[in-house]
Amino acid sequence: MVAAESNRKLLLLNLSWWIVVSLIHAFILSQSALTVNEILIDTLVSFGLLGGICFLIVNNMRYYLPQREKYWYILFISLSVSGFCSVMSKFLLKLLMGGNALYMQEMHQTTGIRFGIGFLLVSCIAMMSLLWYNQEEQKQMDARKIEAEQLAREAELYKLRQQLQPHFLFNSLNSISALTASHPEKARHMINQLSEFLRGTLKKDEKQWNSLAEEMQYLELYLEIEKVRFGYRLRTDISCEDAALELKLPAMLLQPVVENAIKFGLYDTTGEVLIKVAAKKQDNSLKVEVENPFDPETSQPLKGTGFGLPSIQRRLFLLFARQDLLSVHKEDNHFITTILIPQNI
Amino acid sequence: MNTIIIDDEPLARSIVKEYLQSYEEIKIVAECNDGFEGLKAIQQHEPDLIFLDIQMPKINGFEMLELIETPPSVIFTTAFDEFAIKAFESNAVDYLLKPFSKDRFDKAVQKYLQQKKASPQKTEAILESAAQSPVQQNRVVVKDGSKIKIIPVNQIQYLEAADDYVKIFTAEGSFLKKKTMSYFEQSLQSFQFARTHRSYIVNTQLITRIDPYEKDSHILLLSTGAKLPVSKAGYSKLKDVLGI
Numbered sequence: 282m283v284a285a286e287s288n289r290k291l292l293l294l295n296l297s298w299w300i301v302v303s304l305i306h307a308f309i310l311s312q313s314a315l316t317v318n319e320i321l322i323d324t325l326v327s328f329g330l331l332g333g334i335c336f337l338i339v340n341n342m343r344y345y346l347p348q349r350e351k352y353w354y355i356l357f358i359s360l361s362v363s364g365f366c367s368v369m370s371k372f373l374l375k376l377l378m379g380g381n382a383l384y385m386q387e388m389h390q391t392t393g394i395r396f397g398i399g400f401l402l403v404s405c406i407a408m409m410s411l412l413w414y415n416q417e418e419q420k421q422m423d424a425r426k427i428e429a430e431q432l433a434r435e436a437e438l439y440k441l442r443q444q445l446q447p448h449f450l451f452n453s454l455n456s457i458s459a460l461t462a463s464h465p466e467k468a469r470h471m472i473n474q475l476s477e478f479l480r481g482t483l484k485k486d487e488k489q490w491n492s493l494a495e496e497m498q499y500l501e502l503y504l505e506i507e508k509v510r511f512g513y514r515l516r517t518d519i520s521c522e523d524a525a526l527e528l529k530l531p532a533m534l535l536q537p538v539v540e541n542a543i544k545f546g547l548y549d550t551t552g553e554v555l556i557k558v559a560a561k562k563q564d565n566s567l568k569v570e571v572e573n574p575f576d577p578e579t580s581q582p583l584k585g586t587g588f589g590l591p592s593i594q595r596r597l598f599l600l601f602a603r604q605d606l607l608s609v610h611k612e613d614n615h616f617i618t619t620i621l622i623p624q625n626i
Numbered sequence: 627m628n629t630i631i632i633d634d635e636p637l638a639r640s641i642v643k644e645y646l647q648s649y650e651e652i653k654i655v656a657e658c659n660d661g662f663e664g665l666k667a668i669q670q671h672e673p674d675l676i677f678l679d680i681q682m683p684k685i686n687g688f689e690m691l692e693l694i695e696t697p698p699s700v701i702f703t704t705a706f707d708e709f710a711i712k713a714f715e716s717n718a719v720d721y722l723l724k725p726f727s728k729d730r731f732d733k734a735v736q737k738y739l740q741q742k743k744a745s746p747q748k749t750e751a752i753l754e755s756a757a758q759s760p761v762q763q764n765r766v767v768v769k770d771g772s773k774i775k776i777i778p779v780n781q782i783q784y785l786e787a788a789d790d791y792v793k794i795f796t797a798e799g800s801f802l803k804k805k806t807m808s809y810f811e812q813s814l815q816s817f818q819f820a821r822t823h824r825s826y827i828v829n830t831q832l833i834t835r836i837d838p839y840e841k842d843s844h845i846l847l848l849s850t851g852a853k854l855p856v857s858k859a860g861y862s863k864l865k866d867v868l869g870i
Contacts, residue, residue: 448705451705451723452635509637551659
């Protein structure tokens with residue numbers, strides 16, 4: 282159903298349409314020998330009737346819009362309404378002005394043309410309102426669609442943000458379990474770190490964008506936990522340009538990239554693994570590079586990017602509508618993931 | 627009674643060590659960081675029981691077990707791996723989900739002590755279902771002398787039956803793996819491989835020519851120069867895969 286305000290606009294348009302038409306009609310009649318009084322009655326009766334019934338039609342369309350065969354519907358309605366009005370106005374006019382022979386003669390002569398004009402006017406207004414309502418409905422549908430898409434996007438973003446690797450969680454808990462007997466203090470420390478990390482992932486979208494400085498703090502928390510798990514095998518090297526620290530990026534975007542690098546690095550090689558994270562300002566963007574080693578002999582060309590990167594790509598696409606913000610390349614035995622975050626938002 | 631703990635996380639090993647303290651009869655002879663070390667230590671010490679993590683560097687726990695002729699009894703320890711858990715559940719060998727309690731650990735060890743040697747078929751069944759996991763599906767792990775080789779599936783040219791083994795041909799030579807032809811026929815079918823003969827499975831992407839040969843049979847030529855026989859049944863399978 283169309284909004285009341287828009288409907289009022291249409292009815293107003295309808296009213297002015299009939300007023301204009303009546304004025305033209307009256308003007309044409311004034312060229313003949315009829316008196317002002319006769320013209321007035323004639324105009325009011327003919328167009329009052331037509332206008333009134335059209336008002337009903339238009340109002341009716343507000344609740345019922347013919348979908349199929351709508352043009353036949355209009356033709357049928359216009360024909361019957363204008364036919365009915367012709368008969369009715371003739372009857373009424375006869376009743377009112379039966380004594381005026383001159384007028385009656387003129388009216389008889391113009392019955393056909395009156396019916397024709399009435400039909401054209403009614404079908405015109407019916408067509409117009411049909412298009413009007415269709416357009417209104419389309420507008421509403423579009424608005425609903427946009428809203429639904431927006432909701433779906435938000436839900437998807439939320440889900441992507443929330444993706445927490447159960448593997449990470451259970452292994453961390455297992456490390457804590459091991460520490461409780463040997464190093465209770467360390468166990469407590471790790472519980473605190475893990476809680477803080479989890480709290481970060483559970484935070485709702487209240488603040489979707491964080492500064493790099495904030496995200497780095499969070500990232501370090503994560504790396505501390507991973508270092509407890511993997512011991513000497515995992516080393517990290519983080520460098521951030523001062524100019525980049527205040528730049529903004531979506532919350533929880535960096536951590537899965539680093540998690541991916543760690544997994545890839547630790548499970549594709551034996552021995553020590555160095556994960557490098559470097560952030561800098563480049564043009565009007567924040568550029569973050571994450572580097573991990575890999576074994577060129579066993580990892581399959583580029584297929585091994587696997588793990589979490591597609592979901593990051595998806596997130597970047599949902600946020601910026603660009604596919605080129607995440608890229609990966611190889612250098613010697615290193616795998617480098619590069620993320621660009623445009624800042625002009 | 628000897629045991630080996632294989633896990634890439636030191637703290638995860640330490641918890642098993644701690645729990646094992648109450649078992650005087652079980653002696654820890656080695657601790658290993660990954661499957662390679664694990665394999666070496668198992669060959670060296672021939673333990674009765676191993677505690678084995680699944681997700682480890684390079685080759686996972688299942689792939690390591692595949693390389694051992696007569697695997698010891700295994701208690702798996704893993705945090706979360708949908709495929710692994712499915713593999714265990716369908717085959718009921720004991721496994722511990724991290725983090726696990728001492729009680730749960732004791733139950734697993736008691737179970738082992740009671741049945742002493744878990745029947746080897748069960749381990750095999752686990753390995754079969756684990757091989758369906760996405761990680762293991764696109765690679766084959768083989769032993770090459772004392773070395774371990776990971777062959778990505780797309781580097782396999784063809785496979786040839788050899789008694790209890792299957793010979794895997796790659797650009798770098800051939801490798802033996804103790805599996806059946808039907809096992810490979812199944813696991814490779816989603817990678818454009820076809821069993822063209824009772825004794826051969828071929829990477830169809832390398833085929834350059836198929837010629838008629840005697841009655842009902844064909845012979846195919848690979849881009850590597852190898853000529854392989856195609857049986858009547860194999861020819862129709864080949865046509866299916868190639869879509870002709």
